[in-house]
């Protein structure tokens with residue numbers, strides 16, 4: 001991508017947000033009228049641990065340029081230890097996708113509580129900027145046309 | 148090995164023994180019983196790689212009351228251990244009869260443990276600590292890695308042989324056949340196909356290499372799954388295939404040892 005294309009490029013960022021914390025944090029950011037990029041599409045989930053690697057892989061296959069998972073801080077998960085599993089999975093998937101040449105930088109996990117509206121806005125802003133600078137994500141199609 | 152097998156059959160400790168046998172100059176999986184054992188001169192090991200644990204699993208599912216002996220290499224023993232851990236087989240229904248692989252085989256496999264815990268036949272040879280094949284991919288930059296993998300994945304015809312032969316792919320319903328996850332109208336399938344299997348192999352793959360060996364279009368699947376194994380052992384200090392221990396993805400643990408990676 002040329003620099004000019006990069007400036008015009010608007011990444012698609014998909015976010016899986018735990019309803020008990022990060023989703024509420026996003027809500028707070030909204031009612032507090034904090035600005036953050038509109039590139040993000042939020043999907044509300046019951047717990048960050050309900051986000052399967054399948055969802056993440058599917059998001060990239062469908063053309064997401066970045067995928068973010070937001071969960072409760074350790075100790076605050078409403079299912080006690082759900083997010084313990086989330087962080088293990090995310091670490092693993094990041095290493096795995098790096099090995100096949102898809103950039104793990106396009107996948108981000110953060111703990112954002114219901115009270116952290118400003119943190120939500122900040123993380124979304126920073127992540128969107130990072131993904132924008134990375135440019136369009138590589139297609140996961142294995143077809144020759146894309147290879 | 149022979150005396151051992153004869154004794155097990157004689158004493159009724161096992162109902163049959165699954166091994167290999169040369170038939171017409173070609174090795175086949177073969178079921179040895181009290182009745183046929185005296186007609187067979189071979190050593191139960193014919194040098195060919197067959198999915199022995201998977202054959203045993205089918206035998207076990209069809210005959211849950213019978214006890215079978217299984218002639219196993221190192222990886223095949225590890226496969227049986229994983230099947231046990233994932234409650235696919237009953238511990239008292241299987242007797243492992245181990246033999247060591249040759250140095251040539253160990254090197255071809257880049258095998259870290261080319262022998263089972265108890266060796267009845269052959270001598271233990273040197274393990275290969277590090278996979279050069281994985282290292283070669285690690286050395287590429289991201290873009291080159293993607294190109295390399297796509298240049299292989301694009302041959303996939305979605306025959307599912309890699310899954311069917313895999314000793315730790317024993318699910319009755321398989322995500323790879325879920326059209327919402329991996330659209331069926333596309334060939335070759337999206338990379339997601341291989342990545343989903345890679346995710347499922349985390350904490351399970353025992354590096355037998357059967358997936359790669361059976362793939363008729365020679366996709367270097369073992370490189371992918373060796374890496375999965377490396378990630379799991381480096382990150383979680385866990386190696387599938389041992390009798391004890393549980394997959395880090397199968398239990399929460401006593402403490403959180405990880406944190407999200409910085410942006």
Ligand code: SF4
Nearest residue numbers: 303304306307309362
């Ligand atoms: S065996 Fe090879 S061709 Fe068949 S599904 Fe697996 S990777 Fe694809």
Ligand code: SF4
Nearest residue numbers: 313352353355356358
């Ligand atoms: S090497 Fe392949 S066939 Fe063997 S356990 Fe791993 S994924 Fe399954």
Ligand code: SF4
Nearest residue numbers: 316317318321322347
């Ligand atoms: S690929 Fe996954 S779902 Fe399919 S049989 Fe293997 S472990 Fe089960």
Ligand code: FES
Nearest residue numbers: 018047071072078
């Ligand atoms: S409930 Fe929020 S991460 Fe589990």
